[in-house]
Amino acid sequence: MDPVIVVGAGPVGLTLALALARYEVPVTVLDEAPQQPPGQEERRAARTVVLRPETAALLTRLGCVPDGGTRWTAWRTMRRRTVVARVPFAEPGEDEKPAERERDAPEGGPDGADDVVGAPAEPSPLHLPQHALVRELRLALEREADVRVAGDSRVTILQQDSAGVTVHTRGDNGTSWRGSYLVGCDGARSVVRKLLGARFPGRTAVERHAVAALRAELPWPGEAVLHRSPPRGGEVTARPLPGGVWRLDWLLPPDGALVTPDDLLARVHDALTVWCGDIPAYELLDTGVHAVHHRLARRWRSGRAFLAGDAAHLMGALGTQGLDEGLQDAENLAWKLALAWHHGASDALLDSYQAERRTAVAARLRAADRALQAVRCEGGWHAVRRTVVPGAVRGHDRLLAEGHLGRGALGALPVHARTPLAPAAPPAGSVLVGTEPGAQVADVxxxxxxxxxxxxxxxxxxxxxxxxxxxxxxxxxxxxxxxxxxxxxxxxxxxxxxxxxxxxxxxxxxxxxxxxxxxxxxxxxxxxxxxxxxxxxxxxxxxxxRGGAVAPAPPPARVAEPSGAAVPEEATANR
Missing domain, CATH: 3.40.30 (Glutaredoxin)
Known part of the structure; x- marks a missing residue:
């Protein structure tokens, strides 16, 4: 049987390829960029990823654990001059009990701890440079004999028939490729999505952020920091990285004004002065400005072709992590494609990917949009205190923490309550346990x-x-x-x-x-x-x-189509 074609060699495409390889499914990865050996990827210290504990565990199971990944130990919330509260989300050490934290917190009031709702002790998220993740994924894939990565291969034509998918590429590896299934993991400007004719509606430039990565000694090793009222503009967050490096993010005004290097340096100095008293010695490693978009593809499956990662969805306001969702896409789709590749699959199994993952991402986008209306509205924090955000707790700090930590309405793992892969009715003898059907099991x-x-x-x-x-x-x-x-x-x-x-x-x-x-x-x-x-x-x-019994496979039959034309939705197989 032909391999599965993965278009795009970013973190999502590489993770999907590695997961499929562990299911003994051969994979061909087509990447538009020239192929680089592991360790030669572009290194941007300010381009980082935050992964929920469950997503980090997925990488561990795949044998990909980036060295030096930092797991946060707590989340601090600051006003301009005062540490308001410490919201822990890791188990306290023997010398640091919850009672001691409560005693050290300042009193409530306008600048007090009443503004923050405490969080239960839970495993903390993983924060690491994206290039480190890509490097480890590439190294892991090099050990897989049935995975081929072809760089300089831009997809130009995509055709489907009842037995598989054919794509044509241009570039140094320009040729035709045959696959059993195809997954477009080729980013926000996905060529695969365009060839499939899948609409990608949503909102542009929901938020803008300035970013800086610097090496310095800050007062909170291993802790993330939310500064709610910095001297310049909206909130600033600081998140630790390996090697004493920190990523700082500033929310920018929505007017789209240019951020000059001098302005960015002034923001760095303001933050360091407030946090440390004086500007400590630091090394500026990388800077950037990025806009956050919220978009969701209408269709994630067309016959034997699928979308995943940024090709299917864009998010990122209020700390929500789009790459984490992309890796969840890969995990959800990998076992289903593996089952289909080895044993055949029903439409219910293949359709369940879109039903589950698109529903989950849509719910997260809706939660972020609701929270934005409260958090960013006129009146700021006081407006939040008067506003009940459906499906989330009140509080600017808690909303941001949920997005960054992967919890609550802005980040918690989804429950696939209406999945097509559930029995039509509760089976006889069903019992209620601490995990509801469709949710992630506890790690016992x-x-x-x-x-x-x-x-x-x-x-x-x-x-x-x-x-x-x-x-x-x-x-x-x-x-x-x-x-x-x-x-x-x-x-x-x-x-x-x-x-x-x-x-x-x-x-x-x-x-x-x-x-x-x-x-x-x-x-x-x-x-x-x-x-x-x-x-x-x-x-x-x-x-x-498994999606029910597998229908008998139809005999292979090529579908004649004009050169360069994408298969229209109504003509795709298995729909």
Missing amino acids: PVTAPDGSCTGLRDRLGGDLLVVLVAPGTGVWERRHWMGAGLMPGLAAAVSALPMRAELLVTEDYPGAPAHTVLVVRPDGCLVAALSGVRPAELYACADAA
């Missing part, structure tokens, strides 16, 4: 039949997972519990499922009674929780997760 310790012990999320990215909640199994040797109780019947039921599945055992799962059986998709979404061993219901859950 699990044991595999071979006796190996890992976290549940470490087992993602492979087969369907079937997890038995069996308290007490940890005190027994595997040779005892594998042949006792529910295990023999459950193992037989798992072996009869319509897609490959791995059987795991955990001693405890939030909200789950003993003998609960969890059915978990390869991307970590809970399909259902069942009470005991129910072979018929378990089969129905697995069948729903």
Whole structure:
């Protein structure tokens, strides 16, 4: 069978290619830019990415962990002269208990801690330079024999038929390429999106930011900082990077005025003076100005062609992280394309990518737009205090923190409540647990039949997972519990499922009674929780997760089309 074609060798395209390779799917990556060896990518210190813990865990499972990535330990909020509050989101150390934090916080009032709602201790996000992420992805791909990266290959023609996709490229590698499926990960100006005729409506220049990356010693090592009332203009944020480097972002006025180098240096000096008392020694590494756009493609799938990352959506206001969403696109699509490549796929499976991911991104964009109306309206912070933002908490600081940290309405992982890959009705024997169907499972310790012990999320990215909640199994040797109780019947039921599945055992799962059986998709979404061993219901859950039975493949047939013409939507296959 022909490889999957990935157009674009940015972080999203490379992550998708690596994920597909781990599913033993051959991949051809077509990149418009000349191919660079790992380590020779353009280095922009001010171009960085913030990844939610779950997204960072995806890269770890793929064997791509950029060295020196900084995980924030807390979020500080400042006014012009006063540290208002410290909103922690990592577990406190033994010498720093929550009570001590409360004692050190200033009193409430106009400039006090009443303006900030505390956040629970949770894993912190990962912040790293984008070029470091690209370098590690390229190095990981070099170890994959079935991945080919072709630089200087600009796609000019895209044609589909019932058996696959043909694209033509120009450049040093100009030729024709044949693939089973194609994914456009070629950025905001996506050629693939244009060839597919997918509309890309939205808002232009929602926000503008000036950015600087500098090496300096700031008073909060490992902590992100939100300065709500700096001397010049809107808020400024500072986020730590490896090697003592910081990224500073200033919200610019919406008038589009030019930011001169002198103006940017003045902003740097203002911030450092307020934070440190005097301007400390620093090294300015990189600067830039960028506009934030909010756009969402109407269609993410046309037959055998798909869109992902910036080709499908643009976001970034109030700290929301578009690249993180793009990597979530890659994880959602990879296992579905792998299932289709190895075993064939129903339309329900392939359509579920758009149904799930477009819905999730649309909800995040709506939440950001609602929050912007309150946060950026006349009256600023006081207007926020009077405004209830639907689906989010009140407070400028909390809204920004949610966007940067990947939590709340602006950033939390989605729940695919209406996914096509769920049983038509709750299966008999369904039970309620701490995770609702369609949400990401909790990362509890699990044991595999071979006796190996890992976290549940470490087992993602492979087969369907079937997890038995069996308290007490940890005190027994595997040779005892594998042949006792529910295990023999459950193992037989798992072996009869319509897609490959791995059987795991955990001693405890939030909200789950003993003998609960969890059915978990390869991307970590809970399909259902069942009470005991129910072979018929378990089969129905697995069948729903794969999108139902696969229709017989039609005989290959080429579709004659004019040279250079894209296939119209109504003529694409599998729709």
